[in-house]
Amino acid sequence: MAQKKILSLLAMERIMKEAGAYRVGEDAKEALRDALEHIGEQISKEANELSRHARRSTIKAEDIKLAARQQK
């Protein structure tokens, strides 16, 4: 899922400001979006497998939490 541009750049700026950023370049917002979409995809794929492992067709919070914990 390279460059899907699902997350908004405004949201990326807010996350960085909340984390204590003083000034944020436009390219940094795009880089954070790319990184989080990639990580979100990895977590989702793992959660999908975990839900099937539990013989469910619906992904639940427990699948996401377990997948996020395993995320490298």
Added chain:
Amino acid sequence: MAQKKILSLLAMERIMKEAGAYRVGEDAKEALRDALEHIGEQISKEANELSRHARRSTIKAEDIKLAARQQK
């Protein structure tokens, strides 16, 4: 940054669907939002330090990319 609710649940659903999810529970969208906001905060804090290390006051894409690579 626990439960900042900056990212939209619709975006979380889209990321999961793109990753191949068939059905997605509402609680799973909230769990993915929490996970990605937490990871986004960790990357942003690290990027902030990296920008200061490079004697800049603006976070650039290179800071985010390096911080994301170091993300555990």
